[in-house]
Every structure is written in C-alpha cells, then in structure tokens.
Amino acid sequence: MSNRRFEMFTIRQILVRMRQGDRDREIARSKLMGRKKLGALRNQAAQHGWLDPQQPLPDDCALAILQQRRQQAMPTQCVSTLKDHEEQIAKWAAEGIQGTTIHAALVRNHGYTGSYSAVRRVLLRVAPVKAPDATMRLVFAPGEAAQVDFGAGPAISMPRLSGIRRR
Numbered sequence: 001m002s003n004r005r006f007e008m009f010t011i012r013q014i015l016v017r018m019r020q021g022d023r024d025r026e027i028a029r030s031k032l033m034g035r036k037k038l039g040a041l042r043n044q045a046a047q048h049g050w051l052d053p054q055q056p057l058p059d060d061c062a063l064a065i066l067q068q069r070r071q072q073a074m075p076t077q078c079v080s081t082l083k084d085h086e087e088q089i090a091k092w093a094a095e096g097i098q099g100t101t102i103h104a105a106l107v108r109n110h111g112y113t114g115s116y117s118a119v120r121r122v123l124l125r126v127a128p129v130k131a132p133d134a135t136m137r138l139v140f141a142p143g144e145a146a147q148v149d150f151g152a153g154p155a156i157s158m159p160r161l162s163g164i165r166r167r
Contacts, residue, residue, distance in 0.1 A: 011063055014038070015045060019053045081114045082106075082122045089119070093127040 010032055017027050024038040033041070044066055045051050050058055058066075082089065085106060092102050103119045106112035138145075 008060055008063055011041070011066075012057060014041065015050055015057060018042060018045065018051055080118060080122060082112070082118055085110065085112070086122060086126055089122050090126040093123055099123050 014027055014032055017032075018041075024035050024042065027033065027038055028035045042051070048058065048062070048066075049055055080086075089102055089106075092105075099119050100116065102123070103112075103116045106119065
C-alpha cells in the first residue's frame, strides 16, 4: 500500500477531519491513509493554511499539485550505473529498440556489467512518452454495413465423404 494513489475526495475528507481536530492515529485507524503520509499531508496543509476552519478547502488544482511527486536529488549511492549511457539509451528508445536489445548492446559494446532492471529504470525515465492508440466508435445506419466472421463453424458429419468436415 505504499504506492497507493489517493482520490481527491479522500484527501478532502482527511483535511476535514484534521480541521475538526482528529489526530493522525484516529484517521489512520479508519484506513483512509497511513500515519506517515498523514503526517506529511498535515505538514503541507499547515504550510498552505488549509487546517484553519475559517479558510475554504483547497480546490482540485491545488490538491493535484500537492499530490504530484517532486523529483528529488538522488543521493550518491542511488546514482545509476548507466548515467554515462543515458543519451545513447534515449536515442535507442526513440528509434524503437527494445530494452533487452539495449541491455545486450551495452554489455557487448560497452562492457556494462549491470542488470537489465537498471536499463528498464533508465528507459522509464528517459524514453519519450507515447500517446495511446486512439480508438473510434464506428456508427452506421441499419443495413449500411455488414460484419463477417471467418471463424471455423461447427463440425458437420458427412457420411458420403466418409468423415467429419469443418465448415
């Protein structure tokens, strides 16, 4: 549950309960959010003045901005072993080359000894975001179009031809 996403109404409900004076333990006991995240939300709400009952609740835009994850500087022990190859990986990803092929090329050409999972993490970070495939509902007037299914039908017994024939 550590990566659970919270709906806006849940955050609003938590803010209302915080304004009423409920403690983090009481709110966490109701299974709305864990105590760590409640503490972080309480700190952010206090900074923005949202815990004051005289002030209106924040709008959805303010809550959405609050919920976005901020990129934090990674400590030195978390720096990727592929930091030197990120540009090349981004080029390969833009060309549509698969991650396993990129990992094999790094091992073969650059002597990379890291895991494929490290390549996947870099691909998630640097690969361009692809737009989802668009779908469109086709609307026809009755009798304007027909649908044909070329699938196999039931097995038909044909004694004259000595056997079973599929149609």
